[in-house]
Amino acid sequence: MLRITAFGLFALFLALCGLRAATPPPQSASFDCAKASHPLEKTICASPKLRALDGEVAALYKAKLAVLFDKQGFKGQQRDWQQILRSRCAKTCDPAAVEADYTVQRDSLKSFGEELWEASYKTADVAQLTINHVDARQFDFGITRDLEGKMLCRLPASDGEAGAIATLASPAQASWSAGACRIDFALTRDATGHVTRIDTTASAGCKRYCTGTYGLSDAFLPANSWVASNQ
Template sequence: MVRVAGITLLALIVAAFPGSAGVPAAAPAQSASFDCAKAGHPLEKTICASPKLRALDAEVAAAYRERLALIFDKQAFRGQQRDWQQILRTRCASKCDAAAVEADYVQQRDSLRAPLPENYEASYKTADVATLTINHVDARRFDFTLIRDREGETLCKLPGSDGEAGAVATLASPANASWSAGACRIDFTLKRDAGGHVVAITTAASSGCKRYCKGAFGLTDNFTPANNWVAGNQ
């Protein structure tokens, strides 16, 4: 081995090129979703002191951003995340238990990655109520169920039976989506506020959709959000 002033040439190569000569370079530490140099709250300090918690914090933040990009009722969804964060901070007002924080983070991460149905409702002065339930497939598609009932009696239901394939609508734009099967077509108009939050959904059903309903009842309606998502750590 060649020596330079008492240092082996291999040592010089490794110093210049970490990970070379069969010596693996150290993996970069996982960063939290916030600047640990500015951590002041006991919760932030607890997270920054643990590589596992820093990684979980980053995972939760990424899962939240991905879900927020898909969700229509962004206002209620942001509220659920704020509630979850506030509960954590309150529990850690003076001292944090790292194991408890980890359990909360794992629960929230898994909750954000799981399906989250959105509920919209159209109510009337009469006893019948229509509900629209949405599950996002991806950024362009969502499956939905439309039901109108009256005191336990089903007046309309799309899909029509438990054995029927689900109805998947496609977004043509942020404001318009549609679904069709045979003679039935449902057009969705999404009214959004300046922040992209859907404040109302209008459904327009073609005459061919009558087969999903009884009598004169129909699936054309105006729906507003009816989501009250609860923080998972409550």
């Protein structure tokens, strides 16, 4: 007859607790599966892997949306992706195809980061502001202005130069400085908080990044051409 001492029972209890703690609960979908009605939703809810992918994509999207300035454009990309996916599953869904779509979108959201803003002129020169968000309060940026292939302004001055990190002082203001050069960013937001315009004001010390009479002070509008990953 097998005898288990009190110490043995205690050790067994700890082992069982440890096994339970080491096994994470299955990741859930981003919606309530009890209310699933569309064929796509039912296909996702029937597969633990698809439920996890749906939850992961939703979390990545939410995290990106929280820091991006051009929220309207980014929302449009996600909305288009969802509509295309739902239309492909209007009647029946192939779980393998859904998994492939979700995997591509997940990888796209993981690698995505840059925003593009452009200044509009009556002349042929074009100014661009690129933004990569470090976190909710800081963003790495670059400003270029060229005329038919000729570089007029460039910050950072070269590809090998360290990026310029601007810091948000408030939802409407950010700034960056290095030596005698300072750039202030004024962010215009609509009623929903989306940034619709970014104005840059550069100090006189920033002239070293430009040629002739050109400068880094501009009014930039969103120029992102984000498309759904399943298009």
